[in-house]
Amino acid sequence: MGIANLAEKIDAKRLESSDDLVQLRREIQMRQDPNQVQIVVCHGTGCLVSGSPAVTRAFKKVLGETDIEAKVMPGVKTTGCQGFCSRGPLVTIMPQGIFYERVSPKDVEDIVEQTVKNGKPVERLLYKDVNTGEPLQTMDEIPFYNLQTRNVLKNIGTIDPTDIYDYIAVGGYQALAKALTTMTPEQVLEEVEKSGIRGRGGAGFPAGRKWRGAVQAKERKNQPLYVVVNGDEGDPGAFMDGSVMEGDPHAVLEGLILGAYAMGSEKGYMYVRAEYPLAIQHLEMAMAAARELGLLGDNILNTGFCFDAQINRGAGAFVCGESTALFTSIEGKAGEPRPKYVRSVEEGLWGCPTVLNNVETWANIPKIIDKGAEWYASIGSPNNTGTKVFSLVGKVNNVGLVEVPLGTSLSTIIEDIGGGIPGGGEFKAVQTGGPSGGCIPYKHKDAPVDYDSLTKLGSMMGSGGMIVMDKRDCVVDVARYFLKFLEEESCGKCNPCRLGLTRMREILDDFSKGCGSEQDIEDLMSLATSIQDGALCALGTSAPNPVLTTLHFFKDEYLAHIKDQKCPAGVCKDLITYSIDPDACTGCGACAKQCPNNAITGEKKEPHTIDTDACIRCGICEETCKFNAVLVS
Amino acid sequence: MLKFRINDIDVEAEPGWTVLETAREYGIEIPTLCFHEAVQASGACRLCMVELREGDWTKLVASCVYPAKDGLNVYTESERITNVRRWIFEMLLSECPASQEIRDMAAKYGVTSTRFAIKDPEQDCIMCGLCTRVCAEVVGVHAIATQSRGVYKRIGSPFMKPNEACVACGSCVSVCPTGAMARRIDLVRGKMEENQTNAA
Ligand SMILES: Cc1cc2nc3c(=O)[nH]c(=O)nc-3n(C[C@H](O)[C@H](O)[C@H](O)COP(=O)(O)O)c2cc1C
Ligand code: SF4
Ligand code: SF4
Ligand code: FES
Ligand code: FES
Numbered sequence: 001m002g003i004a005n006l007a008e009k010i011d012a013k014r015l016e017s018s019d020d021l022v023q024l025r026r027e028i029q030m031r032q033d034p035n036q037v038q039i040v041v042c043h044g045t046g047c048l049v050s051g052s053p054a055v056t057r058a059f060k061k062v063l064g065e066t067d068i069e070a071k072v073m074p075g076v077k078t079t080g081c082q083g084f085c086s087r088g089p090l091v092t093i094m095p096q097g098i099f100y101e102r103v104s105p106k107d108v109e110d111i112v113e114q115t116v117k118n119g120k121p122v123e124r125l126l127y128k129d130v131n132t133g134e135p136l137q138t139m140d141e142i143p144f145y146n147l148q149t150r151n152v153l154k155n156i157g158t159i160d161p162t163d164i165y166d167y168i169a170v171g172g173y174q175a176l177a178k179a180l181t182t183m184t185p186e187q188v189l190e191e192v193e194k195s196g197i198r199g200r201g202g203a204g205f206p207a208g209r210k211w212r213g214a215v216q217a218k219e220r221k222n223q224p225l226y227v228v229v230n231g232d233e234g235d236p237g238a239f240m241d242g243s244v245m246e247g248d249p250h251a252v253l254e255g256l257i258l259g260a261y262a263m264g265s266e267k268g269y270m271y272v273r274a275e276y277p278l279a280i281q282h283l284e285m286a287m288a289a290a291r292e293l294g295l296l297g298d299n300i301l302n303t304g305f306c307f308d309a310q311i312n313r314g315a316g317a318f319v320c321g322e323s324t325a326l327f328t329s330i331e332g333k334a335g336e337p338r339p340k341y342v343r344s345v346e347e348g349l350w351g352c353p354t355v356l357n358n359v360e361t362w363a364n365i366p367k368i369i370d371k372g373a374e375w376y377a378s379i380g381s382p383n384n385t386g387t388k389v390f391s392l393v394g395k396v397n398n399v400g401l402v403e404v405p406l407g408t409s410l411s412t413i414i415e416d417i418g419g420g421i422p423g424g425g426e427f428k429a430v431q432t433g434g435p436s437g438g439c440i441p442y443k444h445k446d447a448p449v450d451y452d453s454l455t456k457l458g459s460m461m462g463s464g465g466m467i468v469m470d471k472r473d474c475v476v477d478v479a480r481y482f483l484k485f486l487e488e489e490s491c492g493k494c495n496p497c498r499l500g501l502t503r504m505r506e507i508l509d510d511f512s513k514g515c516g517s518e519q520d521i522e523d524l525m526s527l528a529t530s531i532q533d534g535a536l537c538a539l540g541t542s543a544p545n546p547v548l549t550t551l552h553f554f555k556d557e558y559l560a561h562i563k564d565q566k567c568p569a570g571v572c573k574d575l576i577t578y579s580i581d582p583d584a585c586t587g588c589g590a591c592a593k594q595c596p597n598n599a600i601t602g603e604k605k606e607p608h609t610i611d612t613d614a615c616i617r618c619g620i621c622e623e624t625c626k627f628n629a630v631l632v633s
Numbered sequence: 634m635l636k637f638r639i640n641d642i643d644v645e646a647e648p649g650w651t652v653l654e655t656a657r658e659y660g661i662e663i664p665t666l667c668f669h670e671a672v673q674a675s676g677a678c679r680l681c682m683v684e685l686r687e688g689d690w691t692k693l694v695a696s697c698v699y700p701a702k703d704g705l706n707v708y709t710e711s712e713r714i715t716n717v718r719r720w721i722f723e724m725l726l727s728e729c730p731a732s733q734e735i736r737d738m739a740a741k742y743g744v745t746s747t748r749f750a751i752k753d754p755e756q757d758c759i760m761c762g763l764c765t766r767v768c769a770e771v772v773g774v775h776a777i778a779t780q781s782r783g784v785y786k787r788i789g790s791p792f793m794k795p796n797e798a799c800v801a802c803g804s805c806v807s808v809c810p811t812g813a814m815a816r817r818i819d820l821v822r823g824k825m826e827e828n829q830t831n832a833a
Contacts, residue, residue, distance in 0.1 A: 338676075499721075529713075
């Protein structure tokens with residue numbers, strides 16, 4: 001029996017005290033048998049796309065047809081993203097925790113026969129160590145998981161996000177009950193201050209200091225105070241906030257209620273990216289369930305404290321994640337940044353004191369209140385406490401969500417947890433901080449990943465995106481790509497960003513065609529600096545980062561483009577030629593069939609050749625050839 | 634009275650004034666394009682940037698929206714400011730080559746040529762948004778708005794069709810710093826003759 005079924009068994013009645021919560025938790029736990037077989041299927045976005053619903057259906061079907069003794073009758077539990085998306089669909093069989101990757105419906109019968117009935121692993125579905133090829137049975141044995149410190153991600157992948165009882169069973173709302181019944185708002189605020197937690201969404205501003213400023217403004221101005229969740233996550237390749245909202249929505253909500261209590265707020269908003277329907281749905285279900293149990297709304301836990309929240313769908317623009325644009329968007333106006341020389345803790349939503357924090361920041365709050373500021377501050381390093389979730393993507397073996405203490409080195413994240421780059425060797429660079437972050441080269445692989453070190457390297461933490469690049473990534477092309485993204489996302493309000501990003505991108509377009517001079521590089525840097533200094537909001541002021549950091553660390557590669565008309569990474573189409581290595585070519589003809597412009601000719605079993613004039617440099621032959629016979633130069 | 638310094642000169646400001654207002658009170662010149670007393674400052678053109686200094690710490694802010702405060706140390710000319718202005722002017726010269734006003738203003742700040750290709754030789758609108766703001770804030774009719782977003786932004790009536798909301802007051806024409814609105818008012822208001830025939 002899965003926990004989901006318990007919802008029907010336990011009477012959903014309003015909790016009137018913290019004892020009621022303790023009692024409810026005990027009741028749920030009593031019905032959970034730790035030795036119960038349970039099939040856990042990841043239903044995070046990545047696994048949904050790779051086919052986990054079909055796997056779940058197959059389990060239900062097979063279980064329905066199999067006669068298993070009633071007492072071991074397992075349930076199928078679906079969870080949020082377990083972080084190892086590149087290996088999905090993921091299935092775990094409890095209580096042993098046997099971990100299967102890339103499961104398809106046709107594997108289900110074997111899993112039921114061997115693992116569910118007999119407790120034996122199906123070897124072919126186990127994760128194999130990247131280096132030794134040895135099969136590993138449980139999550140705890142897999143370096144991707146065991147080198148992490150999963151704190152915010154802890155529940156995700158073990159609880160059913162749509163079931164409040166599942167959250168309560170693992171200690172959910174315990175922090176809220178503790179705060180409401182044993183702590184004053186001031187004590188909660190002090191605890192957050194002492195924890196040292198810095199905002200997880202961008203600039204890394206200390207959350208406690210922000211909260212304190214807002215409370216002071218509220219008292220001075222005698223106005224209501226609003227608390228807001230920033231769930232707009234718009235960085236390409238980033239999915240940590242979406243996964244937290246989808247996979248552990250109650251943690252975000254509980255954090256928000258705790259903040260509201262600490263700061264005396266009665267109304268909160270969750271601004272969630274419209275492209276995250278599942279996150280919106282799970283947050284809505286979480287709020288409804290919490291209201292029913294008296295954990296949200298009027299007179300929470302019968303303590304007299306009232307607070308409610310609502311969800312606002314993002315307006316679909318990257319810039320709406322910027323605080324002032326987010327506020328104008330919630331107010332129902334076009335999401336454009338406002339010049340901000342008054343802090344939003346003073347004048348935010350509707351001109352009232354407002355505290356905007358990132359999803360992950362809020363999700364940390366219940367843990368801080370539950371385990372204490374000291375515990376939190378003991379993780380990470382002094383000015384950079386706690387853990388941070390990163391979305392590790394690009395040229396890395398283990399693509400996924402990774403949570404580590406701040407201060408962990410780049411190489412631990414990329415090489416140990418991420419398993420290095422496909423094909424082995426050194427990574428070339430890593431882009432941190434999203435599209436307007438910076439590119440950090442391999443030589444800084446031992447740099448600790450924290451707010452201050454990344455800024456020193458010309459990059460930033462941002463919300464935790466990490467895009468790994470290898471030698472086949474061209475820095476000119478990468479800089480162009482991010483600039484293009486930001487150009488499209490510019491709100492167009494101020495001149496440096498509206499006009500300057502396009503002009504910068506045009507200069508890079510020229511470079512990628514082999515045109516340009518050192519004077520152009522000078523101009524590019526000078527223009528970039530003027531945008532950093534002149535743009536109105538942080539989208540514009542940070543947009544030149546990828547260009548400036550790649551110019552700083554990889555100037556030679558830029559010069560190769562404009563002086564030698566060469567793209568060393570073999571990416572810029574105008575500067576490369578494809579040819580076939582006659583010694584490696586087997587004459588299978590596969591490439592010739594795929595070439596869209598019929599540029600490849602040759603007799604069967606004889607080395608083929610590419611007509612350079614007809615070649616449109618699409619690279620399809622290179623992808624097609626199984627013998628690595630296609631050369632790029 | 635608030636007391637601070639601009640270019641090492643002691644100045645005084647009424648509470649609520651901006652740095653720009655204070656500077657103008659003292660005859661200190663700061664270029665502006667998107668600022669007009671009649672409407673709320675939007676801080677969009679970024680020509681009015683000034684540098685705040687405190688020891689080693691410096692920061693550029695838009696003077697049209699930055700509130701005057703006790704103890705500020707403001708500079709209206711510096712290398713960083715010149716660089717910001719230079720590039721804005723170079724880009725405006727290529728973006729709105731038909732505007733004599735922009736050419737004159739750029740020349741005054743030493744920018745007489747641009748490294749960028751001219752896109753539309755007829756263009757004279759600099760997208761400062763003064764017309765839309767005066768129409769909405771002062772006239773109160775929202776007959777003009779910015780169309781599209783970001784780098785594709787254009788000024789016009791909603792859906793770029795002549796708009797009945799327009800009361801033909803001409804406020805937009807008078808606030809426009811480049812005269813661009815005078816040349817396109819008909820697109821908003823509709824041609825006078827056409828309106829008359831419609832009415833008849
Ligand atoms: C262009 C732009 C986009 C942003 N997008 C996000 C976002 O998607 N999520 C987020 O939490 N913060 C985003 N930020 C940062 C926010 O403005 C703000 O600093 C943050 O939400 C504060 O929360 P924190 O202190 O908990 O990090 C963005 C900032 C800029 C300039
Ligand atoms: S910097 Fe870019 S996004 Fe920000 S206000 Fe200016 S134009 Fe808009
Ligand atoms: S696919 Fe490879 S081996 Fe086959 S013809 Fe093309 S280059 Fe030669
Ligand atoms: S969606 Fe399943 S691991 Fe991310
Ligand atoms: S005048 Fe201040 S930004 Fe335009």
